[in-house]
Amino acid sequence: MAFPRKYTTDFIADAVHKVEQARAGGRRGPISAVARDLDIDRRLLQDWVSEARADATPPAVVTATPLPDPDPVLLPVGLLHCRLCQEPMTAAFTPAGLLFTCPPPCRRHPLDAAAVTRTIGQAVLRYAPHVVPALTHPRHVDVAAAHAHRVIARVTAGLAPTDLLITWHPVPAAGCRGTALANRLRLARDLAATDPHRAHAAARGILTGVDPTTTTADTNRAEAALLLAELRIRLGNPEAAIRWATFAHHSLTHLHGPAAPPSLAAAFTRATAHRQAGHHQRAYRLYRQLAEQLSATVGPDAHQTLATQATIALVLRELGHCGPARAMLADAITAHRRAHPGHPATGRMASQLQRLRQDCTDGKHEHSHQDAPA
Template sequence: MPTRTRPVAAWTPAYVANAVAATVSRAADHGLYQAIREVARTHRLSAATIEEWVSRARTVQTAPVPPGLLVCQACDQPMILIQLPTGGPLYLCAPACARVPVPAEAIRNAVAAAVLHRIPHLVPTRKTAHAAAYAPGAIHRISVGATPTDLRITWRTVPRQLTGPLMAMAQRLHHARLYVDTGDRIRAVNVLRTGLLHIDPTHDTPALDTATAHAAAFLAELTLATDPPAALSWATWAHRSLRHLLGAASAQARAALKILAAAHRRTGDLTAATNAYSDLIRHHTEAEGPTALPTLAAQATLAVVLHDAGHCEDAQQLLARTITTHRRVYRQHPGDARMTDALHHMRATCIDKLHDHQLRNAHAT
């Protein structure tokens, strides 16, 4: 007997908000794909319906007010955007606290008026019609009361200039890569930071879309040299997000794990870097094989990290094995010279420091 579908008449604002809240909550532990299907089954709705509701609630570009700013005055829960089959978009807290939904366009107009009154210089002259989109640059939090004009706004101490706040996340990635290719890394960082301004990587649940996760990973990569602690936070969040969305062994999650491992190394946490590179080797081996170039490259980097951490013998043995495999599979590859130079450097360093293991090996040969 087929499962009965919940009728459209049952799609009240509170019903939609609770379904979205349940999906987002489960996605943090089980991934978005599984969460959507579990909630759809529970609510007797199609997975496509739940997916559309979540997308509307979480997508920055379609929201009248950028996500992450609005909270409910009554219960202090985040406000989400919902769209019923009839009528305009509404804001409601998630989970719903039995409050009356507030028209989204009215809130947008109130926020835009506050932005133009308080920090008009942050909104370009030709963009005043989209002033609400510039709110994250000056506003940290907006507490919404029963009416659109009942807003308690917490302003940022230092306002931030935004770069293309109306730009979709996929566009941000594209533009950021173009800026990097032309040598404008600062502009690339700014366009990514604007899109991620509503996210706290140290507390927020994983991203619900790959574009946002990729943007965080790219931001981490670009800021690794200038701000390692911040880069580590973004790399951690990006890897966690892509692991939830696509699986730990996916090519995208492995690329994010490589950035995360480099961030651990850059911040001086060699134990965490060792663990991350070990995981990366395992995932590369499972996905591409033990002799694939990414696997061998990760092994070579792990050897350097082990040497930096004082595990000289293990590092040299691992790198020597990697070089042997690399020469057997990839003849006259440029990577061979780099790994050989690294091994010679390890041995020379140990000899200079009079390490017993290196002296024993020297006498043995």
């Protein structure tokens, strides 16, 4: 059943922004390329771009002024330790500036955080420049310091910002690179259940320097991208999860096929990221594709298939189609109760249907049919 499209202003603005980014990056046919990425009609996207340009006011001619100093790039947490008390040093903003300090009872003098960061960044650039992404950034030394944990196990600070003892990670043999990535991915997964922030940092570290638009498919990086996307959704940043979920979905599908469990998990995460970011039309299409794949893989009455059908119904409601949403959700409940008697998900679906009904009642919506009772 086809439903009319409904795009939010945020989705339209994001699509126009992607076109401008693609054009600035020298991508050929930016409107066609972005239309394919977002699965929308090229002519519609062309209209949006034209309207945005027509609405834009000509920029005023102003004298160039220096950009404000960005937030300081600090060392990874837990990397810097005090030589006197052996405890980790932490950054603190003081009237004298940003300093690295020790917790009581250590009475050492604080260290200038910028000078320490610069010293470590210079060491990384000198001995391990390959870990730093190719960035044209005025603070490239600080950027290098932010990646220090990839090659440095510990930094012990003396009494001056340049009095640093750097302990480097052992250099793995060429054949051990895949094993090292797998071990880091395993650590990130172990952390995900109890400390999502540390898990996020670990997964992001695996993907440092990886461009999801050009990197060749690799199992460890694809699974790290999937974990990173899942964590960003959990931590409330679904917009930032989209590109990694897309990379993971394409890579895992290429590596294992569309019916493999990792590919299906990536498809679900990708759809969820779009939905929580407010891209409901895109999410609707992705969930539909996932439901079709699940139906062919595990069967139309499998729990995963019916749960996805229930989610599609909720996305339909978010698109404004509450009548079809109620009907689809009621059908999913009936099929789920028949195929999986006593499953707790049936009760959750029924509660969702009741909320949809209440929304329709409160909004005094009129529908041409009634959904079956749950």
